[in-house]
Amino acid sequence: MARPKSPLLTTGLIAHAALELIDSGEPFGVNALARRLGVRPSSLYNHVSGREEIIELVRGLISRSYDFTSADVHALPWPEAIEEYLRLERRMYTEHPNLLPLIATLTVTDDTAIAAYDGLATMLVRAGFPDDDVLVVMQLLDAFALGAGLDYAAPGDIWRPLGETAHLGRLLETAAPGRERSDRAFELGIRVLVSALQDMLTERTQGAAARTAD
Amino acid sequence: MARPKSPLLTTGLIAHAALELIDSGEPFGVNALARRLGVRPSSLYNHVSGREEIIELVRGLISRSYDFTSADVHALPWPEAIEEYLRLERRMYTEHPNLLPLIATLTVTDDTAIAAYDGLATMLVRAGFPDDDVLVVMQLLDAFALGAGLDYAAPGDIWRPLGETAHLGRLLETAAPGRERSDRAFELGIRVLVSALQDMLTERTQGAAARTAD
């Protein structure tokens, strides 16, 4: 059974199995993935260059399963469109919490994922942000979504004080569970960020109007 | 040389060497660390429970080297104190970019790190945030600092479009380098978040005052 008549593997099958493995909670790895696929680890290298490309394939698979470039979203007024976008990104992370630590440190190259970010860039350009600011704002929004996702993915709790504290220990004892707090923190952040972006833009426009009026 | 008269290792030495290894850019690992310490990997297990405890030791070492509980900071008006705190956290991450991916998914238990977060909690309590909101706000701020740090630590660039894009490709070509953008995104975020916290608090107070006046 050296070479099967029809290939056992495709990048699609690899990506699916990889996502399954990641969502299962078991540690992700090339060997573990090969086991799941009923194949030898070396076989995978006929289809991908290695571990990182597999993870990038998973980013693509999952990006395709959330509708980041929906026409409905782009038809919304931009502040709402951005809100929808961030909520979708957040949902992607919370529904696949183990994926985030794997993709967070990897350059985004997958086409679908790039298209999603390109859609966000388009929203901001159309909203009227100057070119110099678009990537900065995107980086801010992405940092927020990423950080919020990591918070959510955190095991049990983010903080576990072992000794005395002035307030932290008490607050943790009486507080809502971590994920509920994570939801509230996200809602707070989204409100704050979007309204700050609106301010940025009206300040700009008013400033320009004032200068024109001079 | 089975048992030396004076121990070759201490948790302090382990933490220092681990931070050196991390900052060197080589992949972090127990075996690589043991090599650096001139010792067998199994020797480390006389002092720590394993890889995760070593990383938590590094968190402690580095937290001690940034003055998170400085009296000066706590003497500032709370919005400035929070700004200083976030700047310090960010500086810690940018000065040790390889550390962040290691600690981001680990529960914080180290005393000094907990003390830093406890200091932040104290700032918020003193500022007048109700108990129910303190952890939520902390989680928001921490998510932001974490995400911003990851952005900064990203290899080369965050996005690398391989095909056509509506705007993203063009923006990336003309834009300032990634780390400069990361700085601007952080500055923007810090301004937005702190002013939003001020709004939260004055709304509350005004609301309370209005209700009292009724």
Add this chain to the structure above:
DNA sequence: ACCTGAACACCGTTCAAGT
């Protein structure tokens, strides 16, 4: 073209043996 098998240089962790 695509899978296997063997090989390589790694991991993190355990544990008996030695002083």
Add this chain to the structure above:
DNA sequence: ACCTGAACACCGTTCAAGT
């Protein structure tokens, strides 16, 4: 108490051999 050495079950990747 604290280090070594051997062992274990893993990693990710390369490459010649087979069809």
